[in-house]
Amino acid sequence: MDFNRNEISVPLRRVVITGLGAVTPFGCGVPAMWQALVDGRSAVRHCPTLAGVKGLRTTVAAGVPEVDAQSIDRKKRRYMSKMSIYAMIAAQEAVQMAGLTPEQLQNDRTGVCVGSTTGSTVETESLFLQVLKERSIEGMKSTHFFKIMSSSCAANLAQALGIRGRLLAPSAACATGTIAVGLAAESIALGKQDVMICGGADELHVLTVGVFDTLEASSRAYNDRPEMTPRPFDRQRDGIVCGEGAGLVILESLEHARARKADILGEVCGFAVNSAPEDIANPGPDSMIRCMIQALAEAGVGKEQIGYLNAHATGTIQGDMTECQAIESVFGRDVPVSSLKGHMGHTMAACGALELIATLLMLHRGLLLPTRNLEEPDDICGRLNLLTELARRQVDTAMSNNFALGGVNSAIVISGRWIRD
Amino acid sequence: MTDSEIVELINRSLVNEFELDPGAMKPEAHLVEGLGFDSLDFVDIVVVLQQAFGVTLREEPRVREVRTLGDLHRLVIDKKRELEGSRGA
Numbered sequence: 001m002d003f004n005r006n007e008i009s010v011p012l013r014r015v016v017i018t019g020l021g022a023v024t025p026f027g028c029g030v031p032a033m034w035q036a037l038v039d040g041r042s043a044v045r046h047c048p049t050l051a052g053v054k055g056l057r058t059t060v061a062a063g064v065p066e067v068d069a070q071s072i073d074r075k076k077r078r079y080m081s082k083m084s085i086y087a088m089i090a091a092q093e094a095v096q097m098a099g100l101t102p103e104q105l106q107n108d109r110t111g112v113c114v115g116s117t118t119g120s121t122v123e124t125e126s127l128f129l130q131v132l133k134e135r136s137i138e139g140m141k142s143t144h145f146f147k148i149m150s151s152s153c154a155a156n157l158a159q160a161l162g163i164r165g166r167l168l169a170p171s172a173a174c175a176t177g178t179i180a181v182g183l184a185a186e187s188i189a190l191g192k193q194d195v196m197i198c199g200g201a202d203e204l205h206v207l208t209v210g211v212f213d214t215l216e217a218s219s220r221a222y223n224d225r226p227e228m229t230p231r232p233f234d235r236q237r238d239g240i241v242c243g244e245g246a247g248l249v250i251l252e253s254l255e256h257a258r259a260r261k262a263d264i265l266g267e268v269c270g271f272a273v274n275s276a277p278e279d280i281a282n283p284g285p286d287s288m289i290r291c292m293i294q295a296l297a298e299a300g301v302g303k304e305q306i307g308y309l310n311a312h313a314t315g316t317i318q319g320d321m322t323e324c325q326a327i328e329s330v331f332g333r334d335v336p337v338s339s340l341k342g343h344m345g346h347t348m349a350a351c352g353a354l355e356l357i358a359t360l361l362m363l364h365r366g367l368l369l370p371t372r373n374l375e376e377p378d379d380i381c382g383r384l385n386l387l388t389e390l391a392r393r394q395v396d397t398a399m400s401n402n403f404a405l406g407g408v409n410s411a412i413v414i415s416g417r418w419i420r421d
Numbered sequence: 422m423t424d425s426e427i428v429e430l431i432n433r434s435l436v437n438e439f440e441l442d443p444g445a446m447k448p449e450a451h452l453v454e455g456l457g458f459d460s461l462d463f464v465d466i467v468v469v470l471q472q473a474f475g476v477t478l479r480e481e482p483r484v485r486e487v488r489t490l491g492d493l494h495r496l497v498i499d500k501k502r503e504l505e506g507s508r509g510a
Contacts, residue, residue, distance in 0.1 A: 074440050075459070138471060138479065142464035 012189040016257050017266040017414070019098030019250030020357045021090035023201075025062035025243050025344045028089055030097075033354065034361050036343065037369050038390070042227035043344045044241050053206050058218040060226040062243030062345030063204050076160040079146035081120030084156040086246035086350075087201035091157050094197065098250040099262060102162070109194040111166030113184035114154040114201065114248070115176040116349045121205035123147040153201045153246075165193050174312070175273070175404035176200040177247055177352025178412050182271030184251050194256040199353030201246035208348065209242045211405075215281060217316045218242075230315025230346070231373040232339035233324065233381035240314045243345030247353025266360045269397065270299025270413040280407045282318055288326035288401075288409050295399060295411035296330075303331050306413070307395030308368050310359045312402045313339030314346050315373075323403060324381040338387040342372030352402045356412060359398050363416025366394045427474070427501055428494050434473045438465065448491030456490065466493070476500040 022029060025043030026036040036043065047061040069077055069085045071092065080088065095105065104110065118124075123144060130139040146152060151169035158167050166187055170179050177200030184198035202208075212218040219239035222229035231237035257264050272294035276283035296303060309327060313320045320339075327337060340355055347354055362368050370387040377386055397415045404410075422430075432446040441456060452458045458466070467478045474497060478484055481500065487493050 078461075138477070139468060141468050142461040 010190055013191060014254040015185040015188045015251050015268045016254050016264045017249055017268065017360065018252055018257050018262045018264060019094035019100070020265065020360070021092065021094030021097070021248040022246070022354055022357055023064055023067065023086040023090045024245040024347065024354060025064055027065050028067055029093060030357060030361070033358065037340060037358060038367070040370070040372055041343065042372060043243070044226040044229060046223070046226050050206060050209055053210070056206065056210055056213055057220045058209060058213055058239070058241070059223045060219065060229060060241055061204055061209065062241055062347070064244050072160060076156070078143045079159070080156045081123045081147040081152065082203040083116050083120060083201040083244070083246070084147070084153050086203070086244070087114055087153045087157055087199070087248060088160055090199070090201070090246040090248040091161065091197055094248045094250045095161070100195065100250065104195065104260070106162040106164055108164050110163060111168065111184070111187060111193045111196050112154050112158045112163050113166065113168040113170065113180045113187065113196055113198040114157055115170040115172070115180045116150070116153050116200060116202050117171065117173050117176060117208070119148040119150050119152050120203060121207045122203055125205070157197060161197070163197070166196070172408045172410070173404035173406045174346065174348055175352060175402040175408050175410040176349035177354065178356065178400065178402045178410040179273050179352070181249055181251070181268065181353055181356060182273060182410065182412055185268040185271055188251055188253050195250065195252040197248060197250055199246065199248040200349035200351070202244050202348035202350050204242060204244040212240045212242065219315060228373055230341050232311070232313035232315045232341050232371050233320050233377050233386050234374050235376045235378040237315045237317060237320065239316050241341070241345040243347040245347040245350040245354060247350045247357055249353055249356065266363065266414050266416045268412065269301065269415050270295045270297070271411070272298055273408065273410045276403070276407040276409055278407070281405060282322065283403045283407055283409055285322050285326040285329065288323060288403055289329050291409040292326065292330045292399065292401065292411045295413050299413035301397060301413065305397050306331065306335055306399050307393070308359065308362060308398040309335050309337045310355050310398065310400040311337050311339045313371070314341050319403070321378070321380045323401065324384055328383055333383055334385055336368055336387050336391060336393070337384050338369055338371045340369065342374065352400070352410065355400050355402070356414060359400050360414055360416055363395050363398060363414075366392060368393050368395065422501065424498050427498050430473055431470065431494055431497055434469050435466065438469045446490060448489065448494060450490045451488060452490060452493065470497055474501055476504055
């Protein structure tokens with residue numbers, strides 16, 4: 001059965017963005033991230049904990065500077081690993097920006113949709129070090145499971161904020177953040193919820209870095225020059241740099257936002273997610289193309305209305321090339337394109353929401369961010385209109401892509417214009 | 422390890438694990454009403470003290486009778502002495 005938008009009998013509601021929150025390798029807060037991106041800074045550093053791991057060839061990463069988690073009550077925080085703490089700090093910022101009252105947060109019509117790539121790998125390691133070494137669970141604390149379970153971030157946010165509505169925790173590797181926002185938007189569009197706190201979070205661990213290293217997808221040639229990698233679209237790119245963080249967004253129905261006189265920052269116009277059955281590690285262009293076309297159709301906009309495209313582009317040789325082929329196939333060569341991985345590495349489950357936030361700010365400020373470390377585009381990527389410097393341009397509508405390990409694609413269309421009747 | 426050293430290590434371990442005020446670690450402090458522990462904290466107190474002293478409290482019936490920090494001090498001291506006694510024997 002084809003669930004075409006036109007065949008859904010439930011009238012869909014418009015979904016707007018009213019709050020943003022970020023914890024990134026540049027520190028806590030959306031302003032810290034935005035300023036670093038505008039300045040063109042790199043958050044990639046030499047990572048001593050990676051340097052001592054046998055067989056691991058990359059030693060660079062984009063970790064989050066130490067955060068102050070004391071604002072989170074201990075009895076809530078004890079269930080949180082780093083990724084949930086990042087998510088909670090970002091959620092606090094987003095809720096404050098949205099101006100949501102406790103009554104608006106804590107009712108059946110407000111839900112959470114936040115995902116991570118896995119549960120806490122740091123906590124899993126700490127638990128199994130003892131289990132495997134001593135064949136004993138006597139060191140297992142009451143809080144371990146709540147950090148390790150796949151829904152840890154969503155569950156912890158719901159507990160700490162007193163959420164009573166939906167609790168969703170999608171997990172789709174690097175596409176998690178975008179998919180979480182998309183599913184949350186659908187919950188609102190369908191009338192199931194009025195407000196959703198949504199996005200993604202992840203914490204840096206050798207497991208993640210090792211996965212990309214094993215797949216020959218990690219950056220290794222710049223261990224002595226961390227700030228020069230990753231290099232999306234560049235001829236000298238050699239792979240991913242892992243990062244961590246959290247991106248959280250407040251979505252609500254247009255009616256709900258208007259009724260409480262909220263500042264509306266933008267609109268989620270369309271979203272698509274699909275499977276890439278051709279290869280679990282390398283999504284092919286065909287499924288990416290279908291995903292972007294579906295997102296455009298969902299938004300009801302033509303390709304010519306997309307004034308900027310935020311690419312997933314992690315800096316891998318194959319992935320960047322495939323994405324560029326797909327973008328060219330859908331949009332031609334004119335749409336301005338950039339990737340933010342060159343600034344803050346690949347923040348995994350957080351990247352979709354963080355890139356959506358950055359994209360929304362680009363629309364607001366009339367300022368399109370370039371790709372850091374892009375000096376000489378390769379032949380295929382170079383056919384696109386790749387931004388290599390800040391561009392002052394007023395754009396209404398943009399698309400943000402995330403294509404992930406596991407063979408899953410996502411694309412979301414947002415508008416930054418003020419909502420008009 | 423003397424009794425006072427055991428008490429000091431218990432207090433330090435609990436302060437670090439549960440972010441307690443060191444000034445509140447008085448023997449008469451009630452664990453629930455005074456120090457704010459709940460049932461999940463009690464599970465973790467057992468783990469923390471086991472790691473600090475090597476004593477097994479999980480199956481110890483006296484754990485259920487502990488109400489104050491002083492009760493906990495006495496229990497751990499007794500278990501520690503039992504452990505040392507069994508090793509000595």
